[in-house]
Amino acid sequence: MELNQLMFFLLAGLILFFSVLAITSRKILRAAIYLLTVLIATSGLYFMLNYEFMAAVQLTLYAGGIVVLIIFSILLTSHISHKFEQPALANVFAGALTGILGCGVAIWSIIKFPFVTTTQPALVVDMKVVGTQLMNTGDYGYALPFEVISVLLLAAMIAAIIIAKKGN
Amino acid sequence: MDFNIYDFTSFTTWVHNALTSSMSPGWAMFVELAIVGVVFIAFYAVIGLYLVYAERKVCALIQNRKGPNRVGPFGLLQTIADLFKLLMKELIYIKNADKFLFNLAPFIVIIASFMAIAALPFAKGLHAIDLNIGIFYLFAVSSLGVIGILLAGWSSNSKYSLIGAIRSGAQVVSYELSVGLALLSIVIFSGSMQLSTIVESQANGWWIIKGHIPAIISFLIFLVASTAETNRGPFDLAEAESELTAGFHTEYSGIKFAFFFLAEYMNMFIVAAIAATVFLGGWMPFHIPGLDGMNHVMDYIPPFVWFMGKTAFIIFIMMWFKWTFPRLRIDQLLKLEWKYLLPLNLMNIVLIAFIVLMGWYIK
Amino acid sequence: MEEIFQDIIIKKSDDYIINMGPQHPSTHGVLRFELCLLGETVKYIIPHCGYIHRGIEKMCEKNTYQQIIHLTDRFDYLSAHMNNEAVCLAVENALEVEVPERVKYIRTILAELNRIASHQLWWCAFGMDLGALTTFFYGLRDREPILDIFEESFGSRLLHSFNCPGGLMHDVHPNFQKKIKDFIKYFRKILPEYDQLLTGNIIFQQRSIGMGILSKEDAISYGVTGPSGRGSGFKCDVRKHHPYSAYSKVDFKEILYTEGDTFARYKARIDEMWESLNILEQLVDNMPAGDYTVKMKPIIKLPAGDYFQRVETARGELGCYIVSDGNKNPLRVKFRTPNFSNLFIINKLASGNKIADLVAISGSLDLVIPDIDR
Amino acid sequence: MTNDQLKEKINGWISGLEFPENKQYLEVVVPAESLLKLARLLRETPETAFDYLFCLSGVDYGKQLGVVYHLESTTHNHALVLKVKTDDRVNPNFDTVCGLWRTAEWHEREIFDLLGIKFNNHPDMRRLFLDDEWVGYPLRKDYKDDINIIER
Structure with missing residues (x-):
């Protein structure tokens, strides 16, 4: 495996892992921090694509701006001892089903898309x-x-x- | 190998070639990353420790004292002794604190400052990564540190910490704007966001001289706003010891406290380095067109020394602020940003755009 | 009567309460403020004291008058001399003893030196409260010569216990006058530095002008005396209105400001330092020769009755109320300490302002905690 | 106003008051029930205008308990001492004057804390220095504390 691929799988794994944690965590601030990790890993993907402008925008707006605002509003409104209740089973099932459906659509469209391999060097933006x-x-x-x-x-x-x- | 302290390009290419010829490109890259990482950690530790020492000496100078002068010659080893003390100290665990976030917070703060340091050009050919959006990247990364402060304040489960964190959040979010807009003015002058290009564009004169009035205004705004963004006095409301005992790091002890402490000084170094790079010509020596004799003498001083000298000068100014001024109140702090600095900054940018359009700056 | 109780604190169960103290850098000792916050704004403040109550008044009832003097040092330790003087004057007036002129002069000089030293320390701490850390070292540097004068003459720097009923423990050191003259010259040169460092600073002025306004009526009603009261225009200088020792012989101004804000209280203290230098200058050259004490009996018995002595300390009016039943011990001694009255204005001044203002206001009242707790 | 004029004035308001000998200040002993009335008149009459309460002390005279008010007028510069006494050592109580002079609120709390004299209508009659659970009133002559007070 090349280093590039290794890096991609690492970032993709991070994004998947922390996305799942973000929605399953019962403490709201922890969920926000998991979300932050997801966003930073996404910006890592942009860096890999040499699209540094997008990566920096991702960091500034999402990681530095929106997550800070989310954390700020959590700080003002919730107490440290607060925990979310376990959602009802029906809700969990409905959520999981929607998730799997969305995932399926995404995978299906990726498989269907005719990707063309080029030998051109990476484009510098x-x-x-x-x-x-x-x-x-x-x-x-x-x-x-x-x-x-x-x-x-x-x-x-x-x-x-x-x-x-x-x-x- | 041709090692030259005036141009590190040949040295870095030599290292790169030596590595790629002896192993696969993937491993070579991995080793390079490791080398850069180790160098930066060492640099970080040394700079952090000696900035603490410098601050204590500067503050002693201002306060008619001697400062540290017992451990080592001129007290040079004092901060190292302090570091060992902090390492050995007990880590106190807080009941009912969110342990995971409580332990994570110092690392976020310190990682954010590590990320920023990676993009700084220390001398000709001596930088870890030369992004084509260098300034934007620095701006983006510097906004991450505040997350650590917010987490630290919230997860300590202490009211003092929480107030400190909220103050710091409001402060950093506001002052980020001024920092960004002040840097934007030089981007307009030089027409690039790449730090190496910005430095090269100052070969015939620093932007603070070439850009005259608007550049000086931006420089002053940057100085004020970046002092506020690093939570240093007179804007140290987040840790105002006379009101909040220690603000967001009230509950931290030992090495975790040291992380915050070190990160504060590194952030100061980073903003000073940005100011030096963008406004004062980075590693470019001081040149006056026409005076060839003096220019040659200036060229003789290595670029790395120029860079560190300019950074040290700005750090000195920031320390000077801190030890002379009383602290602002939170509403005054926000009023200063939103009512004075931001409008001034926006007007200044319009002025700069006009000046650049008309070509009224020194080329 | 109800209308006067409008500022009575009403606690609610969902108040956001924060404890400032007893271990907090800006309460200057073991005092606790129970703050209710509304964001950054302070809704109300309940001061809790008594953490270092030592029962000095109870101890006084078991001791002789000479012994009481050594206890009085311990409440306002920064104006130890004036505290001593209050008891001495009360006892001397009760016995109708006339002390020698020299004693009066020395007492007045010491009181003024003590006042300057106390104001210097207040200035240090006040700067620290506002975040200007450098003031601390400037003030302490200039306090040192005064403490040296004290040390040379009576062997201790802070708690002198140099007075005794009838005069002084012993005569002052021969260098006394020369050293004071040197100090006056030095301090006249150095005092403008204080203004340069803090008074003229724009951040300092923004934080102190118009903050925590104390009206004259409130100052009188709450009994806020000293520079804090005079910053509101309350003419409460005991030295001027009820002169004791040598104050009737010197010419000095009563510092009055009418604004009543933090800055006025600050200015009042700075001006008082200048005025104290004036008083010192008038006295130090004219110190009469003579005895340093009058002969007193080893056991003093005050005739039965009430005796009250008012003295101006660095923080305001100190009252020493002695009730005697004719024994060698007093029946009751009550000290009306200035800080006890000054402290409780804090809720009125600081509620509705920010936390940072509370720190500035409590700093401007110049609280010394042992003086509250006694 | 001179002391004689003051005496006359007070006698005009409430007759039969006792004026003990005192070299320093004019002294009045008031019965507990007319304390508040006299205090209010002294405070609010323009000719007397005693607006500054510069000392408020509780005294244990052995048999009696008393409270002493030192009053001064900042406009007329005359001073007066009010004294009020009671024989009741179990449940001594007087009217509060903290509506007239706000400084009295904490001085009265201190007296309640150390001497156990209650003040009626006081807005916040709690102990000031000592714990709420403290037993006894330390400044009373009959207070016993075997641990902290050594009798000689």
Whole structure:
């Protein structure tokens, strides 16, 4: 086995293992930490693909941003002695069934997809290309979605401020 | 082999070639990783310990004292003795604490600082990995350390720790913005996020000089915001000893406490190194165009010394802050960021974009 | 009467309670604050004291008047001399003994030196409370010359017990005057450094101006005296209004500020150090020669009755109330210590502010815990 | 106001009060039931305006228990000593004055703690220095503690 493959299986194994832990843990903060590990391992996959920009975005936004916010809200709301109750058996079964179904669909589509092996060297993603593409208004440009998302975020922020103000 | 302290490229290629010729590429890579890891751990330990020593000496200087001067010449071995003391200390277990997270927290803090140190260019050709998004990566990794602090505060099951952790969370999340935006200004100037390119672009002058007013503003903002992000005085609210006894690490003892302690100093080193790299030219010597004689003398000083010298200078400024200013209050801290630093930063970035567009900086 | 009890604390079962102390760096000793927090904001504060109550008042009832003096050092250890003086003056007034002029001068000089030393230590600790750690070493450095003067003359640095009814234990060291003059010269030069390091600092001012405002009415009603009370405009300087020892012979200002916030209390103490230097300067050159004590009987018996003596310590008004039934032991001795009254204003001042402000406010009240517990 | 004027004024409010000899301050002995009334008049009348209670002490006279109030007016600069005594050693109680002078609240708690004098209508009548489970009142003359107090 090559080192590359070893690395991939290691990361994939980490992601699978901690995903299962994250949903089965009965302590909420531990679940958040397992989720963090999953996200960091995912960014490791991006690093393997030489897509460093995506990897750094994954680290900043998900690991550094969203998980910190999740942990922060857990800190404010829950106590250390709090534990989730064991879910009802029917729920466990329904959840497992949905999980297996989703997994099956994913595996099926991966098997069905005609992957073509190339001998070309790995593509180096130039940051300038990413930048111009993001701000491009022409074909395949991301300027419009970018702006629409910013409006959405603005709306969310205003809503948050209004909710926070209501207390006073 | 051609070993040259002014350019490590030939040395690193020699090591790489020697390894690949004697074993399979996979193993060669593995050995390289191991070497880099060992070097970094050793470097980390030495820098961490001697920053503690430096802080004690600087603080003694400011406070009309002598500082450590008993163990070894000038007290140089004092912090090593302290390390042994901390290693031997009993690890106190807290009843009702979440043991797993309680033990995990110091490691998260220290791993985050390890990840950041990997991307720093110490001298020409001397860096572990030269990512093409170097600055972005540093910014991303530096935001992970706070998770360790939050965990430490919550899992100790102590109210003081929890308040410290919440303070630190609010503080780091806010000040990250200013740090990122201040670094962005130099990205605009140099047109690259790769640290080696940024350093190369300062061969004819550091950005703080070439970028004049807006670069100086960014530098000052970066200095303030990064001091806050590393939880150092006057922004050390997370561990404010007069209010929260020790904040998030109140319940830690022995080597686990030492991890937090070491990580704090390493974070200080990392932000100082980033500032030195981005604003003060990294390992580039100080050059004044036209004065060839002086420039040659400056070139004679090895790049590694330049880098460490600049870093030490910024660390000194940060220590100077800490030992002269009183601590801010939490609302003042957040007000400073959201009402003053952030708007100033955004305006500064617009200004920089304009200056770069017009070409009004020193090329 | 109900309207006056509006600030009475009502506890609820879901309050977020945090214990500050008895082992906490910013309570300056074994005092415990029971804080109720609402996020960072303090809802109410219940001070708990008595961790080092030694029963000094009970001990006084078993001892003679000379012995009592040695106990009084132990409550406010930073103004030990003034505590001694209170008992001595009470006994001397009761017996109608006139002490020599020299004794009055020396007592006043010592009181002012002690006041400066105490304010210096307060300044150190106050800076520490606000997170400015360097102040601690500046203050301690400048306190050293004063302690040296004490040590040279009476062999101890903190708890002198140098007074006795009728005068002093023995005469001061020949170097006394010269050393004090040196100190005045040195400290006049060094005191502006305090302003440079802390007073002018923008963070310090932001944290102290307008924080914990104590109105004059509250200061009087709660009996907050000393620099803390004078920061609110309460004219409570015993030295000025009920002069004792040599205070009637010196010309000095009563430091008054009307703002009543932390900064005013801070400024009042800094200004008091300047004023103490003035007093010292007026006294040290004119020290009359003469006896250091008057002859007293070995066993002092006060005539039956009540005796009250008010003295200004570094923290406020100290009252020494002696009830005598004519025996060699007092029937009851009560010390009205300044910190006991000053402490309980803390809930009024700090509730509604942040935790950090509570630390700053309790620092600005200059609490000495043994003085509360006695 | 001079001491004589004060005496006259107090006599005008409540007659038959005892004014013992005291060289330092004017001294008044009040019966327990009219303590609060006199205190309120002293505090609230503009001519007297005793707004500063600078000492509040409990005294065990051997047979009697008493409380001594040292009052001063910050506007008129006159002072007065109020004394109140009781023979009841089992359940001594007086009215609280902490509605008039807030500092009295903790001084009264201290007296309750050490001398066992209860103050009616006090908002928080608990022990101040000692444990809530402490038996006895240490400052009383008849207090016995074989371990901590050595009788000579």
